[in-house]
Amino acid sequence: MTEELFRDDSYLKECDAVVTAVGAGGIELNRTIFYYNSGGQPGDSGILTTADGCKVVITDTCKERGTDALLHVPEDGAPQLAVGDAVTAAIDWDRRHRHMRMHTCMHLLCSVIEGGVTGGSIGDGKGRIDFDLPVIDLDKQAIADEINRRIEENHPVVSSWITEDEMAANMDMVRTMSVKPPSGQGRARLINIEGVDLQPCGGTHVGFTGEIGPIRIGKIENKGKHNRRVNILFDE
Numbered sequence: 569m570t571e572e573l574f575r576d577d578s579y580l581k582e583c584d585a586v587v588t589a590v591g592a593g594g595i596e597l598n599r600t601i602f603y604y605n606s607g608g609q610p611g612d613s614g615i616l617t618t619a620d621g622c623k624v625v626i627t628d629t630c631k632e633r634g635t636d637a638l639l640h641v642p643e644d645g646a647p648q649l650a651v652g653d654a655v656t657a658a659i660d661w662d663r664r665h666r667h668m669r670m671h672t673c674m675h676l677l678c679s680v681i682e683g684g685v686t687g688g689s690i691g692d693g694k695g696r697i698d699f700d701l702p703v704i705d706l707d708k709q710a711i712a713d714e715i716n717r718r719i720e721e722n723h724p725v726v727s728s729w730i731t732e733d734e735m736a737a738n739m740d741m742v743r744t745m746s747v748k749p750p751s752g753q754g755r756a757r758l759i760n761i762e763g764v765d766l767q768p769c770g771g772t773h774v775g776f777t778g779e780i781g782p783i784r785i786g787k788i789e790n791k792g793k794h795n796r797r798v799n800i801l802f803d804e
């Protein structure tokens with residue numbers, strides 16, 4: 569099992585680690601700050617550097633299907649690492665920070681629009697959420713104004729852990745209908761944007777909503793009878 573340092577501190581840009589496995593799919597470490605592709609948030613990219621200065625560019629991070637191994641995917645032709653190699657793992661922080669800003673913004677969007685969440689995805693500088701809603705008029709400007717107000721109010725974003733039993737007793741917190749929050753280790757992670765939104769989530773978030781910066785609403789699409797897709801962009 570890889571220790572997932574990004575869960576408790578999403579601001580770690582670098583950590584020391586040891587290679588525990590090297591397979592066709594990628595490299596496993598004993599601990600990592602690389603977020604793996606899940607919950608609609610892309611996996612991190614970055615660089616693993618060995619003690620003698622050898623650099624391995626990582627293009628993606630994901631879980632291996634079936635085994636649950638956390639894989640750092642090297643670019644084609646990268647130098648081979650060996651089990652036991654000590655490395656410094658550094659993420660592409662600018663890209664990750666944009667994911668953190670947009671991911672936190674997705675929570676604000678959830679707090680503005682009523683309706684179950686059926687899907688969502690975060691890209692570089694953009695994001696979208698599918699809501700289980702009938703065909704109704706959604707006012708783009710009003711939604712953007714409400715989100716931008718919550719951003720300007722600079723609410724703290726706090727993570728904590730609860731037991732799975734506590735979670736099961738509070739399922740009304742769960743906004744996502746298709747994506748189950750991370751579980752299976754006896755505990756679940758809660759993200760509380762104080763006074764705004766509380767939900768289980770395993771992703772990476774900024775510490776205060778003000779860090780997101782201004783946003784605007786892009787297209788609102790009808791993806792089926794009961795599916796409104798709301799697109800969000802950084803307004804910069």
Ligand SMILES: [Zn+2]
Nearest residue numbers: 671759769771
């Ligand atoms: Zn989240």
